[in-house]
Amino acid sequence: MKTIALIPARYAATRFPGKMMAVLAGKTVIWRTYESARATGVFDEVMVVTDSEVIFEEITRNGGKAIMSKREHESGSDRIAEAVEDMTDVDIVVNVQGDTPFTQKxxxxxxxxxxxxxxxxxxxxxxxxxxxKEWKDIEDPNFVKVAVDKDFNALFFSRSVIPYPRDKAINSVYYEHIGIYAFRREALLQFTRTPMSPLEAAEKIECLRYLENGIPMKMVVTDYMGVEIDTPEDLERASRLLEK
Incomplete structure (x- = not known):
């Protein structure tokens, strides 16, 4: 089973423009993400897929592999789907977000x-x-929450607090969605052929497109302790983590 990692990376992020090229302990965020994905050893190939010549040059100049997008895309999954259209020998595609420099094996x-x-x-x-575990994180819209069923299939994703703790006596578990997806190749291609769904457009969470179209998403619990770089404050947290 051939498994590849594709790292979607656009330059013009809304909350933190240029974050992929932000310097984190001497290296750019996107290069650290590429390095960490490759270092896990679980992929047959790792590539960055980008709309930015600056990011493309950053990866290739350092000896990595990168692909320039041919079109504009609404989501990272749309971007990598374009890249795998001609990769007929690929079975599983893993979308490793470009702002996750602490990817682990x-x-x-x-x-x-x-x-x-x-x-x-x-x-x-x-x-x-x-x-x-921290209520300030649970309330923070930058942390995407996910509710799951008894078999750990996703029920809903939201930037709001889910489940809402109306009954304070119930000790609810809150999960943060980590932006790393694994797709069968055909499921990924079908995603990009499906129009953006209403909930996805409202929440700006791309995986809601699957749920709105009746496609289950299996969730896996991890003790992942990294930092996703969504804001300048996240970059500072990541710097402190590397110092430790």
Missing amino acids: EPLEKLLKVFEGEEGKKVQVASLMQVL
Whole structure:
């Protein structure tokens, strides 16, 4: 089963423009993400897919592999889907967000394992999540929350607090969605052929497109302790983490 990692990377991020080229302990965020994905050793190939010549040159100048997007795209999944259209020998595509410089091997192994065996044949899309414990993080719209069923299939994703704690006596578990997805190739291509859904447009969370079109998403719990770089404050947190 051929498995590749594609890292979508656009320069003009809304909350933190140019974040992919922000310097984190002497290296750019996008290069650290590329390095960490490759260092896990779980992929047959790792490539950055970008709309930016600056990012393209950053990766290729350092000896990495990058692809320039041919069109404008609404989401990272749309961007990597364009890149795999001609990759007919690929089975599983992992979308590693360009702002995740702490990508680790163990969570990725757990994510890919759900595609194995008879039960795994039913899985078309899977993603990672971790438990949120701090209420300030649970309330923060920059932390995308996910509610799951008893089999750990996603029920809903939101920037709001889900589940809402109307009954304070119930000790609810809150999960943060980590922006790393694994797709069967055909499921990814089908995603990009499907119009943006209303909930996806409202929340600006691309995986809602799957749920709105009746495609289950298997969620995998991890103890992932990295930092996603969404804001300048996240960059500072990441710098402190590297110092430790």
